[in-house]
Amino acid sequence: MSNTEEEKTVKHSLIGAFAAVVSLAAPAVAQQHLSITTGGTGGVYFPMGGGIAELISQNLEGYSAVGEVSGGTVENMARIFNGDADFAMGIADTVSQAASGTGAFEGRQVPVRTIAAIYAAPMQIVVLDEGPIQTLQDVKGTRFSIGAPGSGNEVNTTTVLGANGISFDDLG
Numbered sequence: 001m002s003n004t005e006e007e008k009t010v011k012h013s014l015i016g017a018f019a020a021v022v023s024l025a026a027p028a029v030a031q032q033h034l035s036i037t038t039g040g041t042g043g044v045y046f047p048m049g050g051g052i053a054e055l056i057s058q059n060l061e062g063y064s065a066v067g068e069v070s071g072g073t074v075e076n077m078a079r080i081f082n083g084d085a086d087f088a089m090g091i092a093d094t095v096s097q098a099a100s101g102t103g104a105f106e107g108r109q110v111p112v113r114t115i116a117a118i119y120a121a122p123m124q125i126v127v128l129d130e131g132p133i134q135t136l137q138d139v140k141g142t143r144f145s146i147g148a149p150g151s152g153n154e155v156n157t158t159t160v161l162g163a164n165g166i167s168f169d170d171l172g
Helices: 003-025 045-059 073-082 092-100 152-163
Strands: 032-037 063-068
Touching: 032 045, 032 073, 045 063, 073 092, 073 152, 092 152
Parallel strands: 032 063
Antiparallel strands: none
16 A cells, blocks of 8 residues: 555545544534643644644534644543543553553543544663663663653653662663
């Protein structure tokens, strides 16, 4: 399948998924406004959420949507829970923690449902081949970006480091 065909397939799938959900979720009104909470302007979620909002607005009669900047997945789960957004972008494992009330959401379960998996987001830790860091344990005492506060990246980094016996106190 060519890129153009894949893009059309993804576009039609997204429109179909959102059409099905919004038709069940909202009563018939002249114009239903939908909010999609995304992420920071420098990441993937903001332009992707904006694109989805544009697809909804252009292809679903009676609906307009807007992508909104946020601090990321953790904030997005709070916005959904509080009714401040209709849809949210999120990293799968952080959304799972929210749904089960574990990890970053310990004791505060968020009743969410995933309606579309848009792309895979594996976590990769990359260093220079000949650099001083050869194993994850070698990050102790160093400084590096763990993701924006409240983002799924921060939650993922905390989880990976913790699973390897490393806390933020071990970093430089």
